[in-house]
Amino acid sequence: MAKDKRALSDAELQELVSANDSGARNPSGAVGTFIACVALAWSVFQVLLASPVAPYVLPSDAINNSRQIHLAFAIFLAAMAYPLFKSSPRDRIPWYDWILGLAGVFFALYGYFFYDKIVQNGGLADDTDAIAGLTGLILLFVAAYRVLGPVMVALALVFLFYVFFGSSDVVPDQIRWAGASLRKAMSHMWITSEGVFGIALGVSTRFVFLFVLFGALLDKAGAGNYFIKMAFGALGHLKGGPAKAAVVGSAATGLISGSSIANVVTTGTFTIPLMKRVGFSPEKAGSVEVASSVNGQIMPPVMGAAAFLMVEYVGISYVEVITHAFLPAVISYIALVYIVHLEAVKNDMPVIGDKVVSVGRTLGGMFAFFAGFAILCYATQYPVGWIVSLFPDGSGWILAALLAVVYVALVWVAARSPDLEPDDPNAEVVELPDLAKIYATGLYYLLPIVVLVYFLMIERKSPGLSAFWATFLLFGILLTQKPLKALFRGESDFAARLRDGVGDLIAGMIDGARNMIGIGLATATAGIIVGTVSLTGIGQVMADFVEFLSGGNLILMLIFVAILSLILGMGLPTTANYIVVSSLMVAVVVELGAQSGLIVPLIAVHLFVFYFGIMADVTPPVGLASFAAAAVSGGDAIKTGFIAFFYSLRTVALPFVFIFNTDLLLIDVTWTQGIVVFIVSTVGILVFTAATMGWFLAKNRIWETVAMLLIAFALFRPGFFMNQIQPPxxxxxxxxxxxxxxxxxxxxxxxxxxxxxxxxxxxxxxxxxxxxxxxxxxxxxxxxxxxxxxxxxxxxxxxxxxxxxxxxxxxxxxxxxxxxxxxxxxxxxxxADQWPKELIFVPALALLGLIAMLQRGRASPAGGRAVPAAAE
Structure with a gap:
């Protein structure tokens, strides 16, 4: 057997995450303090911008030009935190980076400085504006190259060259256009809000920053470690338990994370070694983590920041976006848990420890927890409504006081147990967490999430304002959790713990700002592609190209769009990925679908291209998340990527399903229908998973695999079969x-x-x-x-x-x-009057029952070997 490659050390892994998400350069001394202060100032500005007091504390010019200020911070911090060359120093900032950073600030704020002149010219750039815009684009490309790598810059340059040289004779007639002068192009790309400073950067400014900051603060408070421990406490003792815990833990961190790479490394440093210890190969262990972490990008409420962009692009509310995206994401995670279960059963993997557990009780307990949390979020509106009706003038202060009381009480409960420390997965014996002992230590972490969900779902406030109030609560938690615990434990270092809280808050705000550098630059650079589409009409060319390739066949058209979305998404962060694929591919599906008789809601098309765009994080040769997982596991990155893609087949199949059956997106369904859709879809995805894994209750025979694929298709799209029986x-x-x-x-x-x-x-x-x-x-x-x-x-x-x-x-x-x-x-x-399509479920489930009976007879009893978690 080939020897594993060396897994990276913790320090090397942190450098990997930093290099991708927050910058590999971190100078010390006065310069380091200055960079930290700039990052802190960016966070403070964004928090104030999202707050209800913004009109009173910020100048109107700063509010109106917030996109320019947002980009100025991103470009400057990119020059400070990200080395331009591999040979650039990591412990100091060379002179040319100071020049590039300060010049980037000036040209990003050009529209702010010369606003009156631009308005007088009607937004049309003069020669000076055009040169300034071109210089700004060059500086943006340099910053994007530092942070995002060459792929994003190369893609933007291709589109920019098309703007200038699309009228050249060397350009094929099919895609030739009239071309644009430098003044016209720069007016569109830099001076007005059609290109760089368009919708995407506006969403990054108004919404995305607050959610990224919320995630950074929640992690700094200790919620990330708490979620991982809870997942391992619930699932770690099961067969394949570390892999199942990796899925659930990555789902929890994916709720608040905008980066699949950070998700891989954060949870993978603990989950991957444990998966290897129970029998997963390095590549399979890494693949489970990759599939789990990348799926976090499709999980509401953040969806790698794409949810907020969909609000603007589709023209529906944020609540509608996350409602439509919820069910496919949940059943995709359920299927992934089932995948790792089948892997464990097929290979008769041992369990960790000797704890006797009931799978039914474990799953029932997890369902009860999530259901209880959902009910809590929903039920909060009733006592809030009573208080508001009784005290209409002072209800805000009363509710804040009640929330503070609940928080203090939960911290008191948490203080009765020791603080949770990260476990060492390489210890000779790993003791998995005891849920009964640890669940109470982090219940107060759920309060900001409850506040966020309440304002989003019940009050229907804007995402930015909702994230502001949840973040504001996190400010209080970070400042007070350590001092309160010291007080309740009778410790004498209250003042020291208070200083620690202040330090945690500042560090969390700095981390949030540094994590936003890449997203800010990605949305700005992707704006060039959006601007090119609106300026040149290249979207129609893409439609003609796909129509030519597919020959007008609807299924082939969708397959080619999926492949193009996958290619366009390679090497791009989630946010930029979605902007690019949606700008180019959505109109293709809508137009060609309408010509083929397929009428699909716009949100379904956006989710279709988004799903395939993020699969680029998995798929070789550019699957960034697969390379990060291989760095943790010591396995082969390319092999890890291919296995992760195989594990993600259900993520590949689901978009085709909800294009043809929008019930899966809960579009125009009642509560009763929604419950039925959830149950049937869950069964369908599990059957599909069993078919692709070649194992159900026992190893599949070929006809059983074919039959299960047919059953899954019938459960997901019963209307296809009913239409053959009766015309629709x-x-x-x-x-x-x-x-x-x-x-x-x-x-x-x-x-x-x-x-x-x-x-x-x-x-x-x-x-x-x-x-x-x-x-x-x-x-x-x-x-x-x-x-x-x-x-x-x-x-x-x-x-x-x-x-x-x-x-x-x-x-x-x-x-x-x-x-x-x-x-x-x-x-x-x-x-036409047609029988209910749900009747198709009856023969499909009957056939599934027959397969289960046949396989039960030849299934071997599940192994239950318990081995100490000894190091390999």
């Missing part, structure tokens, strides 16, 4: 469309197919457009309400240009209504 739509003659509109129930949907010449290419295309039937006494009134103008001629029905600004007008805006070829209503469909 009733065809209506186009000439009878007005009468069908009059007969339809208001709020129901009619599907129309419109054919005509494309406004850009003049080629005839078909587009499927769903119409929601409006109120109205007659069909004519309903047509007017839709803004639709019909021109019947015999059996044919032609369309005039629809009303401007109407929904149907936006849907048909790509047609040329004034060409020789007329725009025609070619088909109309109404929903």
């Amino acid at each position: 739509f009733e065809d209506i003659a186009p000439a009878a469309f007005e009468q069908a509109l009059a007969d339809a129930r208001p709020g129901s949907t009619l599907r129309t197919v419109v054919s005509g010449p494309d406004f850009d290419t003049f080629e005839v295309k078909d587009v499927t457009v769903p119409l929601t039937v409006p109120e109205g006494a007659t069909g004519a009134e309903r047509l007017d309400a839709l803004g639709l103008f019909l021109i019947p001629e015999g059996d044919a029905v032609y369309l005039d240009e629809p009303g401007f600004g109407t929904e149907i007008g936006d849907a048909l805006s790509s047609f040329d209504f004034y060409g020789d070829e007329r725009v025609t209503l070619t088909a109309v469909q109404a929903d």
Whole structure:
């Protein structure tokens, strides 16, 4: 057997995380203090910006130009914290980095300094502005290269070259455009809010920073170690327990983390050695951690900061975004737990320790904890509502006092037990945590999360304000937890513990700012790509390219979009990854899907490309998370990446599922339907996992694997089979469309197919457009309400240009209504009476039961070897 590569030491791992997330340079002395003060100032500015008192404590110019200030901090700290070259010093800052950092600040704030002149010019750059914008872009590229590596910069440069040279004769006719002058390009990219200072940087400024700071402060308070210990206490004694605990622990840290690499190293330094000790190879141990950590990026509420961008791009509320994203993320994690369970069963892995545990009780206890936490978050609104109604003027102070009382009481409970210390996974004997003894030591860590969820889900406050109040509570926790524990324990070093609390708070705010450097630069650099799309119309070119490759086949189109999203996401952090793939690929799916008769909610398309974009963190040759896991495990990075991709097959399959079955995203479902969808989807993903792993209750036979894949498909998309039995739509003659509109129930949907010449290419295309039937006494009134103008001629029905600004007008805006070829209503469909698609579950589950009976007869009893956790 090949000898394992050397695993990195703790110091080397911390340097790896620093190099990726917060900067590898950390000079000492006055310069180090200065950098820390700048990072602290950035955190203070962002907290004040998100606070309700922002209009009273910050100048209006600073609020209006907060994006420029945000980027100025990011560029300066990048020059201070990240070496430009491999040979650059780590313990001091060379002269050229001071120049680059200060110049970056000036040009990032150019729009702030010369705001009046830019307004007078109507946002159009003059020659001076153009040179300043180009210089600013160069400095941004240098900073992005330091922090994000060459991939992001190279991608942005490709798009920028297309802006300037897209009209060149060497550019193929299919993608050629008119080109832009330097002044026009810099107006778009740097002077106005269309490019670098666009939506993405605005979201980073308003929302993302507070959530990253919240995660850094929560970790500094000790919550990360608490979550990991709780996961190991609950699952560590089971077969494959360390791997199961790694999944749950990574899910918990992924809730608050915006970095898959940091997640891998944070939890992996403890979980990977223990996984190796119970029989996982270095590559498989690393792969479990990679799959767990990368999945943290799809788990609400943060989703690697992409959730806040989706709010802006999709145009729905934050609560709707995390509601739609929740179920696929949860069942994906459930499937990953099942994957590691099957690995442990197949290889008859030993358990750690000799504790007798019940899998049912363990899973039941975990479900009870999460259900209880969810109920607590939901039920909080009732006592809060009573207090607000009884004391409308002073309710805020009363609620703050009650929260303080609860916090002090929970700290008192925690003080009765010793503080949790990180365990050594390489110790000769590992004693897994006892839940009964440790669960109370960190209950107060849940309070900021309760506050965050309450303001987001119940009060429906903005993400920024919600994160502010949760972060404000964390300020109090960091300042007081150590002094209060010292007081309750009767210790005499109260003042020293108070100084420790102040130090923890400052360190947490500095860590939060340094963790934001990469995200701030990523969103700014990705803004160049977004600006290129809006300036040049390259999105239509991407659609034509994918349509050419797929030959108009819907499934092939989705596969090619998935592959392109995977390629575009390689080497990019999650936030930049999502901006790039959504800017280029969402319109492709929407447009080509409509031409193929697939009508998908926009949030489903965004989640589709997001899922495949983040898979780039897993997939060789650029899978950054796989390389980080291999550094911890000592295994081969490429092999780790391929195994992690295999473990992530359910993450690959789910986007295809919810594109065709939006019930999985809880779109337009009732509470009862939602519960059924959750149960059936969970069974479906477990069956799919068992099929791909080749093991259910025993090793699968080939026909059993095929049957289970069919069962999983039926559970995830029962409508496919029901549509073969009964047609889902009733065809209506186009000439009878007005009468069908009059007969339809208001709020129901009619599907129309419109054919005509494309406004850009003049080629005839078909587009499927769903119409929601409006109120109205007659069909004519309903047509007017839709803004639709019909021109019947015999059996044919032609369309005039629809009303401007109407929904149907936006849907048909790509047609040329004034060409020789007329725009025609070619088909109309109404929903047909169909049996409930859930009937398909009955034969699917019956077949699953048959397979289970057959496998039970040949399944060997599960091994229960208990071995001491001796070092390898």
